[in-house]
Amino acid sequence: MLERIKGLPLAAGLLLAGGLALVGWLGWNEFKPPAPPYQYVLVAEGSVADFPALKLSPEQYPDLLIKKYELRLEASDEPLVALHVAESEGSSPVLLDWHSDLNEPFINVSADFQETTTLAEAIRKHSVTDSLLLAWWDVSSRLDVLTDRNYPFSEHLSQPLILPAEWNPLRPVIRALETSFWGVNESQTKARAFEKFTQALLADESTGAALLRQITGAREDAFLILDLRDAYKLGSMYPERFAIGFRDFPKSNDIHGIAGRIKEWLNEEGYESYAIQPINKKTVRVYFLADQKSQNTLLAKLLPFTTSDPIQAGVLDLVYQKKHYWVYKLEPKLSTENSKISAQPLVNG
Numbered sequence: 148m149l150e151r152i153k154g155l156p157l158a159a160g161l162l163l164a165g166g167l168a169l170v171g172w173l174g175w176n177e178f179k180p181p182a183p184p185y186q187y188v189l190v191a192e193g194s195v196a197d198f199p200a201l202k203l204s205p206e207q208y209p210d211l212l213i214k215k216y217e218l219r220l221e222a223s224d225e226p227l228v229a230l231h232v233a234e235s236e237g238s239s240p241v242l243l244d245w246h247s248d249l250n251e252p253f254i255n256v257s258a259d260f261q262e263t264t265t266l267a268e269a270i271r272k273h274s275v276t277d278s279l280l281l282a283w284w285d286v287s288s289r290l291d292v293l294t295d296r297n298y299p300f301s302e303h304l305s306q307p308l309i310l311p312a313e314w315n316p317l318r319p320v321i322r323a324l325e326t327s328f329w330g331v332n333e334s335q336t337k338a339r340a341f342e343k344f345t346q347a348l349l350a351d352e353s354t355g356a357a358l359l360r361q362i363t364g365a366r367e368d369a370f371l372i373l374d375l376r377d378a379y380k381l382g383s384m385y386p387e388r389f390a391i392g393f394r395d396f397p398k399s400n401d402i403h404g405i406a407g408r409i410k411e412w413l414n415e416e417g418y419e420s421y422a423i424q425p426i427n428k429k430t431v432r433v434y435f436l437a438d439q440k441s442q443n444t445l446l447a448k449l450l451p452f453t454t455s456d457p458i459q460a461g462v463l464d465l466v467y468q469k470k471h472y473w474v475y476k477l478e479p480k481l482s483t484e485n486s487k488i489s490a491q492p493l494v495n496g
Contacts, residue, residue, distance in 0.1 A: 181317055183324040184221060191215040201231060201243065201260060211235055211292070213243075218254075228253070231260075233292050239303060239330035241288045250395060250430075252309045252383075254325070256376045257285065262470045266372070267293035269467055269474075274370070279363050281477075282372035283380060284341060290372075299362070300341050303329040307383035348381055348446040349388055355445030356462040360477055369477040371463065375424050375450055376471070378434060382441075389444060390437035395430050409433055420447070420454040424471060449473060 191197075192214040196205040201213065212234040217226035231243040245257035263286070270280070271294050279297040282290065287298035305325045310318060326333065340362075347358035363369035382391035394412065399405045409431075413421055418435040420442045426432045436442050436452060448455045449463065450473060457473055458465055467474035 181320050182221065183320050184314065184317055185218055185227070186221065186324075187216045187328055188219050188226075189214060190217055198231065202264065208292075214240075235292070239332075240328070241292050241303075242285060242329075243289060243292075252379065253311070254309055255285070256309065256380055258374055258376060258471060260289075262472060263289050264293060265469060266290070266467075266472050266474075269469075270294050270296060273467075275368055278368040278370065279366055280370045280372055281344060281359060281362065283374070283377050286372060286374060286377075300337075300344060302334075302337055303331050304338065304341055305329065305331055306341075307380055309383055345381060345384060348377075349385060349444050351443055352445050352448050352460070352462045356477070363477055365478070367478050370466070371449075371475045371477055373446070373449055373473045373475070374471050375422055375434065378422075378446055378450055381446055388440070389446075390441045391434060392437065393432050393434045395426065395432050398425070398429055398431055405431070420452045422450060422452045449475060 192212065194205060195201065195203045195208045195211050195213060198213045198215070203211070214232045214234065216230050216232060218228035218230065219226050227249060228245060228247045230245050232240045233243050234240050242255065242257065244260040245255045247253055267290055270278075270290065274280075274296060276295055277297065279299070280287070280290065281299065284300040284302065284304045287301040288303060290296070291298045291301040305322065308318065308322055308325065310321065314321065325331070343358065343362060347355045347362070349355070350358060359371060360369075378389070378391055379393065382389045396405060396409055409423070413419075413433070413435065416435075418437065420436040422434050424432050424434065434452075436447060436454070441447060442452070442454045445462075449457050449460055451457055457468075460475075463475035463477065465473065466476050
């Protein structure tokens, strides 16, 4: 993974929030196993109706239990992250959203939940019950809660585990905490299956598409769901094979001005392949690919990087696009209208 470029470094933010607690954590020795540097604190729980901000229908999800947690540093009452989790009988907790004030990805890279519910509505309307949908495991788990379709990677896999460099010595104890909290079933079979999925995304267009069809058994009702944040996750897992970085820019009412500053910086750094994603009301994030090998991967070709053309991608048929989600049909392009998840023209967010 390329060094990330940002304003206040994440480690500095953590030190400020935790009162220099990292110094104590990193001072552990072999005789005293370290404690996790943070904990999940339950602050509220109830039915869907008790959390109107999620905009979920109580009639549609009557048995869903929602819990709100805060991620807090040890010895601190100030939350670093607020998150909602869904639980149903017999299932592990599912992360619905992840609201962090930190200025870079931290543990999770989560999409806006309302974008996911909009996608779920489109899936329910325009696909059949037996449809199979491939997506990153965190996206799959949320959609599995919201729809009754088939998601092969809907279990929590805790990868990549995105941490500041200063916490790398604590990675084993942090992974143990995450595994316990999310009820992760450390199945090698599931991990190998997901690895095949990521290898397909890292391959060239033709090879990657063929590998995805192998995973689905070349079913006609199989789809691929991608989000620009998946590119960052892939780079976190395979930094030597997918060279991606980002820089954040403050939003401005002067659209041409911010566009000019972004272009100027990219030209200075020599990055020709990039994609822009709003992070919040104040910030836009520019993801960039640092080499030709990364630009030629299936994932890069199917996402809106400037060196790609997802709408005209030759190997898969784009059938839905809104906000940051891109959905492709895994069968070869068909001319019939019933091959579409969404009506033409494509919806752009």
